[in-house]
Amino acid sequence: MAGNLNAKFDHFLIHVDEEIELAIKKFPSSDACLAALTEEVGELAQAMLSKSQSEIYKEAVQVAAMAARCAIEGDPSLINYRRFHYPKLGKFPEPHQ
Numbered sequence: 001m002a003g004n005l006n007a008k009f010d011h012f013l014i015h016v017d018e019e020i021e022l023a024i025k026k027f028p029s030s031d032a033c034l035a036a037l038t039e040e041v042g043e044l045a046q047a048m049l050s051k052s053q054s055e056i057y058k059e060a061v062q063v064a065a066m067a068a069r070c071a072i073e074g075d076p077s078l079i080n081y082r083r084f085h086y087p088k089l090g091k092f093p094e095p096h097q
């Protein structure tokens with residue numbers, strides 16, 4: 001990756017890291033993490049259609065942060081669904097707390 005582009009991704013990931021910390025402080029439980037990610041994706045789409053570049057960037061950071069939480073923490077609110085429909089999948093990761 002070209003140096004300038006690489007620096008932009010590095011900067012983006014720093015903002016994602018900060019957003020993850022804020023999100024965990026504001027919403028310590030990862031219950032409904034998938035719903036929150038979906039909401040953020042919708043906000044990113046709205047920003048892509050009609051908002052400024054800074055709004056697009058902010059929403060993209062929030063999408064990445066919630067995607068990271070889904071990947072790392074899972075979504076405990078889906079446990080009963082997963083157990084019933086896919087009993088062999090196993091558990092989500094343990095919560096971070």
Ligand SMILES: [Mg+2]
Nearest residue numbers: 040043059062
């Ligand atoms: Mg948002």
